[in-house]
Amino acid sequence: MTISDWILVATAIIIFVYTCATFWYASETRRMKKEMMKQNELSLMPAIIMYNDGDVFYIKNIGKGAALNVLIKDITSAEEKITIKGEEKIIQIKCREIPSLVPGEKEILKCKTYICGIEKDLPVEPALNPQFATTNFNVEIEYTDINGVNYQSSIMTGKDGVKIKKIKKIKA
Numbered sequence: 001m002t003i004s005d006w007i008l009v010a011t012a013i014i015i016f017v018y019t020c021a022t023f024w025y026a027s028e029t030r031r032m033k034k035e036m037m038k039q040n041e042l043s044l045m046p047a048i049i050m051y052n053d054g055d056v057f058y059i060k061n062i063g064k065g066a067a068l069n070v071l072i073k074d075i076t077s078a079e080e081k082i083t084i085k086g087e088e089k090i091i092q093i094k095c096r097e098i099p100s101l102v103p104g105e106k107e108i109l110k111c112k113t114y115i116c117g118i119e120k121d122l123p124v125e126p127a128l129n130p131q132f133a134t135t136n137f138n139v140e141i142e143y144t145d146i147n148g149v150n151y152q153s154s155i156m157t158g159k160d161g162v163k164i165k166k167i168k169k170i171k172a
Contacts, residue, residue: 041149047167048101048141048153050109055125057157059098060106065145070098073140075111075128091115093124093137101143133158142170 001009047063048070061067072095095111113122126132136158144150154165 041147044145044147045149046101046103046143046145046151048143048151049164050139050141050153050155050157051162052125052129052157055129057109057125057128058106059101059109059141061101061103064103066103067101067143067145067151068099070101070141070143072097072109072111073142075137075139091127092117093127128157130157130159130161136160 042064044065045063046061046065046067048059048067049062050057050059052058059070059072075093075095076091092114093111094114095109098107101107109124111124113120113124113127115122127135128137136156139153139155139157141153141155142150143153150170151167152170153167156163156165
């Protein structure tokens with residue numbers, strides 16, 4: 001092989017190595033972009049929880065972004081039916097929508113109680129309060145961040161205490 005052949009081989013090897021490095025660099029840049037987008041999303045993500053302070057229940061945004069259109073779905077008994085005066089009844093608790101919660105803001109939970117679909121003038125708090133509850137209730141809270149991404153917080157409250165089950169992003 002002549003010197004010009006060696007130069008061609010060396011040039012081909014250098015181009016191959018450079019091309020591989022470029023592809024590796026591009027893939028790392030893409031991975032970094034995805035990670036930065038995820039971090040940006042997390043920095044704007046609201047996280048809504050429910051908790052009680054004595055007899056008062058609150059909805060609070062513990063996330064870093066504002067929560068819009070906070071909707072507490074109908075709260076239903078985890079056991080589906082409860083016993084009232086010896087009769088099994090289905091109990092539902094319907095809550096008002098909260099237009100927005102900024103980070104750290106809390107609102108008192110305001111709800112109405114329905115037994116077998118009929119509105120009853122019963123306080124909601126004792127049924128949800130771990131000190132007095134005889135059953136558990138599942139609470140689903142749906143809300144949106146400022147970018148229009150939808151989230152859902154799943155909480156269980158009642159005789160076993162208040163527990164955050166999960167906070168997840170949901171598809172619209």
